[in-house]
Amino acid sequence: MSTPPTAADKTGPLAGIRLIEMAGLGPVPLAALMLSEMGADVLRIERADAKEPLLSLPEAHDLDRHGRSILRLDLKRPDGAELLLRLAEKADVLIEGFRPGVMERLGLGPDVVLEGNPALIYGRLTGFGQDGPLSRRAGHDITYLAYAGLLHAVGRQGAPPVPPLNLVADQGGGAMMLIAGVLAALFQRSRTGKGQVIDAAMVEGASMLAAPIHAFMAAGLWSERRGENLLDSGAPFYDVYEAADGRHVAIGCLEPQFFGEFARLLPLDRRFVGSQYDRTSWPDMRAAIAARIREKTRDEWAEAFGPT
Incomplete structure (x- = not known):
């Protein structure tokens, strides 16, 4: 991995912002990476006795360390914690993803750190x-999705739920919500001069991402049964189909004008165009689409639909 750029070399909307990243796994490193790509000068604090992670990547592909300066500290030693406090006095942002109470036990909780730098944005x-009954429990993306009730909705009709990689709770509800909070706090600080604590939780962030689905459900427009809705493979015009070569084609044409163009190019029996949202026609429509997609390879379909 190349030497990280110096603060003077970095450009972007966050150029000049100094960020301390407390090394961890998952969404906090992704948040630090994205803020670094926006121009922030990121210092990653790693444990002096850090072990190799469960999924260890070659240096050239290790995005958890890309674009950062690295400093190893033993924060259980008074001199290590004191050094971090001095660094935080000159920083704009600090982000951490430890379990509740860890930073406080090290003497590095937000009350202590913000006392030395009231303008700091402290992201957690x-x-x-x-706090709360689950606050000290460990978990992963799949855990938070299950508790939020979202895992139930992902999968096909008659089949078990499917984990959507770790994109929803870890990266969407975690990293993206943390970034949004940090950016909003930086904007507010530009007007008030004061920092603040940003407290994000993955189970809450994932639930927020599902707000439109909850609205559909409350309005009676979404079924709790998997694979029966517009965006969960229930609609034949929003699904994945196998091509002649065993590869797959993603079909997404929700709007009538797009469905009409899709039907023209496939081609699909025109009787389906006028009944796109008639659910009684969906089984026959799905069978017709599947049969047509199996007639050509994935690349042939990509060429056919590419210009539209």
Whole structure:
């Protein structure tokens, strides 16, 4: 991996912002990476006795360390914690993803750190929040999705739920919500001069991402049964089909004008165009689409639909 750029070399909307990243796994490193790519000068604090992670990547592909300066500290030693406090006095942002109470036990909680630098943005990310009955439990993306009730909705009709990689709770509800909070706090600080604590939780962030689905459900427009809705493979015009070569084609044409163009190019029996949202026609429509997609390879379909 190349030497990280110096603060003077970095460009972007966050150029000049100094960020301390407390090394961890998952969404906090992704948040640090994205803020670094926006121009922030990121210093990653790693444990002096850090072990190799469960999924260890070659240096050239290790995005958890890309674009950062690295400093190893033993924060259990008074001199290590004192050095971090001095670094935080000159920083704009600090982000951490430890379980609740860890930073406080090290003498590095937000009350202590903000006393030395009232303008600091102190970003925290946990699975279940800083307090409450689940706050001290460990978890992963699949855990938070299950508790939020979202895992139930992902999968096909008659089949078990399917984990959507770790994109929803870890990266969407975690990293993206943390970034949004940090950016909003930096904007507010530009007007007030004061920092603040950003407290994000993955189970809450994932639930927020599902707000439109909850609205559909409350309005009676979404079924709790998997694979029966517009965006969960229930609609034949929003699904994945196998091509002649065993590869797959993603079909997404929700709007009538797009479905009409899709039907023209496939081609699909025109009787389906006028009944796109008639659910009684969906089984026959799905069978017709599947039969047509199997007639050509994935690349042939990509060429056919590429210009539209």
